[in-house]
Amino acid sequence: MRLRLFTRKQLVNKRVAGFHNNRLDGATDLLLRARDASVLDVGMNRGLVSLEFAGNGARLIHGCDAYEEGVRTAREIFSDIPQVKSQFEIVDLTKGEQSLKDAFGKSIWEIRHSLVSCTGSRAATCNGSRTH
């Protein structure tokens, strides 16, 4: 699959047209800063927000979720996008930060991601917010 990068205008049009991913609602301008970025998507669900970052030029994407089916879907989606280096793992963050290290290995600790997105429903759930 050839990944098409969005221009700023296209991104705005996309938002106005109302078809951007809900999880980034209120923070979509982060996508404009995704070019060449490394992204850690915590609570990534099926990786659609990660895909948005990839579509906006992110070069490295790490994603995690406790939702196994979502992680499998994300891996499948990104297997068609070889130009973006990605790794998606099943992680139960209730077990703490060590669970990230266990799932991704030592490599994730050596990277400081340009962008860390914790906009997933799990993060919201942890704080008693409504999920969607």
Added chain:
Amino acid sequence: MDQEHINKLVSCLAARTKHYFAYRARTGDAYEPIMNKLGLKRVHYSEIAEYHYGAPAIVWERKQIQSKQNIG
């Protein structure tokens, strides 16, 4: 997960952020002191997201690379 556990996890993730840290939490304001301590400055708080989803999208940025461009 209790609040202390969550705060520790959020702090850990925020500390590992090079440029931007985005978080959706109803208790976002409570993280302000933690983020400031980690050298992050809040650059965006989406009330629209709070209205629609009950939890705002909050974005923090590392102070040293703070840009003039607005987020949101």
